[in-house]
Amino acid sequence: MSDRTPFSRVQGLGAAHSGTEHFWRERATSVALIPLTAWFVYAAVHMVGQPYASAFTFLHEPINAIAMLLFVVASVIHMTLGIQVVIEDYVHTEGTKLALFLANKAFGWIIGIACVFSILRIAL
């Protein structure tokens, strides 16, 4: 028994007006980050103690630049979603919550753009 309209039910959305995108995107990026994080740890260890030219050459390789782009983009999406949940759980004042949501989004964009621009600058 449900008092919801057939249209509302077929949409699969409740009173929140949105569905499970947040949950799903967090899971999808986490699966992507399993191999990407393993690669990032390899890449980071590979660059330790190396002179500038080696680090540059490593990131200049298309395969490494592509992997680093994927890692950064998946990480930024995953972390922005995750931090949003932390804010939702602990901050219950509307104004503060809105400010923190915007700060979280800004942080994600700044990190994302700075990383993507730098990788492209090195690789191209």
Next chain:
Amino acid sequence: MAETPQNRAHARPMSPFLSIFRWPATMAASITHRVTGVGLALGMILVTWLLVAVATGPGAYDSFVMVAQSSIGRLILFGFAWAVAFHFLNGIRHLAWDIGYGFKLPTALAASFVIYGLSILGAIAIFACAYHQAGLL
């Protein structure tokens, strides 16, 4: 729940909160997952700094390396390595939970201890590889 002499004798709070419960390993792991997640978001600042430094040039790269090689830099990087290892391993456990595996209490408790242990070993292994790569080990 109505207040009866029985539960008053046990001094049970009507609204139990974090401080009331003992800390099973699963709860500790859950909180650690969140704390390492926030830590990793901050750690992305270091990743960004490294990438921007390599894009900028040798001077900027050397500044990054100097800070990274300092004692405090190494301590932060070790914390970062451990956070990566923990969030990685516990994240896989969360994905297993999402598809319905590993919920039995003994399994969940044992997995929590294994994840704490492996994450520390993982951080040590990452640092050993890094020191080896730098010719220090």
